[in-house]
Amino acid sequence: MKHVVIFAHPNNESFTGSVAAAYAKTVQALGHEVVTRDLYRVAFQPCLQSGELPFAPHFQPGADVVEERRLLNDADVFALCYPFWLNTPPAMLKGYLERVFGFGFAYGKNGRSEPLLDGRKLITFTSSGAPLHWLQETGAFDAEKALFDSYFAELCGMTFVEHLHFGGVTPGAQSDFIDARLSELKATVKKHFGSAT
Numbered sequence: 001m002k003h004v005v006i007f008a009h010p011n012n013e014s015f016t017g018s019v020a021a022a023y024a025k026t027v028q029a030l031g032h033e034v035v036t037r038d039l040y041r042v043a044f045q046p047c048l049q050s051g052e053l054p055f056a057p058h059f060q061p062g063a064d065v066v067e068e069r070r071l072l073n074d075a076d077v078f079a080l081c082y083p084f085w086l087n088t089p090p091a092m093l094k095g096y097l098e099r100v101f102g103f104g105f106a107y108g109k110n111g112r113s114e115p116l117l118d119g120r121k122l123i124t125f126t127s128s129g130a131p132l133h134w135l136q137e138t139g140a141f142d143a144e145k146a147l148f149d150s151y152f153a154e155l156c157g158m159t160f161v162e163h164l165h166f167g168g169v170t171p172g173a174q175s176d177f178i179d180a181r182l183s184e185l186k187a188t189v190k191k192h193f194g195s196a197t
Contacts, residue, residue, distance in 0.1 A: 001193065003027045004075040005036040008082040008093035012041060015169045015178065019125050020081040022182045026189045027077075035071060039092050044068075046095020054103035061104065068100045077121045077193070078158070080148075084128040084165075087140040089148060097152065106156040115157025122153045123161040123192065125185060132167035141165065164188050 007020035024034045037044075044064065051060055061069070072078075082089045100106075107115050126144070128135065135141040145163050153160035166181045 001027075001076045002033040002035070002074055003077040003079055003193075004072050005034060005079045005081060006039065006093070006096065007036060008039045008080075008090045008096070010040045012038060014083075015127055015166070015173070015181075016081055016083050018178065018182060019127070019166070019185060020079075022185050023079055023081065023125065023189060026186045027193060030190070030194055032193065035075070037068070037071070037096075039096055044092065044096055046092050046099070048095065048098050048102075052099060052102065054108070059103075061102070062099070065099050065102075068096075069105045072100065072105075075120065077123060077161075080122070080124045080126075082126055084126055084130075084135070084140075084144070087128075087135070087138075087144065089126075089144075101152075101156060113155070115155065118157040120156070120158045121161050121192075122149065122156075122158045123188075124149055124163040125166075126163070127166040127169040129170050130167060132165055135165070135167065161192050162188060 003023075005020050005024050007016065009016040011017065020036060020038070024036055027034050045062075049062060050056060051058060052062060052065070053059065080093065082093050088094075106117050107113050109116050132141065149160050149163050164185065166184075169181070
């Protein structure tokens with residue numbers, strides 16, 4: 001099984017970076033293949049260009065998008081790892097999804113908005129300084145799941161697996177707090193993708 005970890009945070013030593021690394025290490029220990037797309041380190045350009053719009057007269061994905069699609073083409077699982085900023089994903093991730101998972105790759109079968117990623121899976125890992133219960137009480141977490149999990153997966157034909165959110169992640173968090181959160185991640189990965197033998 002091939003997993004693609006899509007990691008969006010400007011600091012690769014952030015908690016989000018630790019989540020992406022722990023996910024990759026855990027699936028590798030299960031004998032799976034993993035490819036990590038560290039969007040800030042590869043300097044991905046998130047701005048959709050006018051020629052990339054499906055109804056443009058000379059519609060053509062950018063060369064960087066073509067390369068990303070080549071890397072992702074045979075993936076079985078897409079794992080999104082990002083922080084909540086203003087209770088939404090970073091612009092970098094939103095731009096990546098718009099450009100790479102756009103028409104002709106994730107949907108667009110028969111020239112229509114029909115899914116093209118049937119049989120693939122989507123799993124999401126997020127974090128915030130706010131506690132999870134606050135995000136739930138304000139409706140922010142449900143809104144995020146509706147737009148960036150359920151809707152996105154349905155549009156692309158993927159099966160949505162789970163959204164694991166780590167709340168209360170703040171600068172200077174104690175190592176035992178971080179270790180406990182990463183243990184939750186590992187347990188979640190093993191639950192969905194098998195245990196090491």
